[in-house]
Amino acid sequence: MTRDFYTAVEERRSIYGITDEFVITDERIEKIVQLAVANTPTAFNSQTGRVIVLLGNSNKDFWQVAFESLKSEINKEQIGKIEGKFKAFASGYGTVLFFEDYEVVTSMQEKFPTFHEQFTEWSHQASGILQYLIWTSLEYEGFGASLQHYIPAFSYDIRQQWGIQHGWKLIAQLPFGKPIVAPKEKEIKPLDQRIVIIK
Structure with a gap:
């Protein structure tokens, strides 16, 4: 790719129309x-982020597990919509699962009790940085992706199969694949209302 980092930042968007066609190697x-x-900053260098990348059938399996787990919690009118959305995610190349190790x-x-309340917040801030970095990087390479926040229940067997350790809390999912639709135009509010420069 010939784009630079700033272009990648500017062009990153939520893209929902994706396929499992080849873009780059699994490696x-x-x-x-x-x-x-390795390079996402964390408070006190705590390195709390954990990631599972599901490709191929594992990606499809995740979204089926998610649907089965969540469909009892939604009304009948929403079931078809959610199922369609999850099938679209499952049709992509893969999904990145973001966890925090609690x-x-x-x-x-326990080590720094003065900051007891802040560590949970800092953990989520670090997760956000990690999500953004992987999302932007995958789009830089030619994938389309969107960030999701469904929290399905994982059975013991699924936890064992996918290596989900005790204490890992699922924060977000990033389904990605070859984009087949253009992203929607993004409305950006006036920056002079959001940025203050003081000299």
């Missing part, structure tokens, strides 16, 4: 995720 995806996880958060709270 390249792994390198992108490794780079992001065992680490708890240990930091």
Whole structure:
């Protein structure tokens, strides 16, 4: 890709129309995720972020698990809409699952009790940075993606199969794939109402 970092930041959008067609190798995806996880800043260098990347059938399985877990909590009118949305996510190349390791958060709270309340907030801030970094990086490589926040219940078998450790809390999901639709135009509110420069 010839785009620079700032162009990637400017062009990142939520893209829902995706397919499982080839864009880059699985090895390249792994390198992108490794780079992001290794270099995302965290409070007190706590490194609380955990990531699972589901590709192929595992991606499809996740969205089926999510649908089965959540459909009992939604009304009948919403079921078809949610199922259609999840099938669209499952049709992509993969999904990145973002977790925070709450065992680490708890240990930091015990080690630094003065900041007990802040560590949960800092953990989520770090997760947001990690989500944004991976999202922008995947779009830089040619994928389309969108950030989701469904929290399904995972059975013991699924936890074992996917390596979800005790204490990991699911924060967000990033389904990604080859984009087949253009992103919607983004409305940006006047920046002079959102930024203050003081000299």
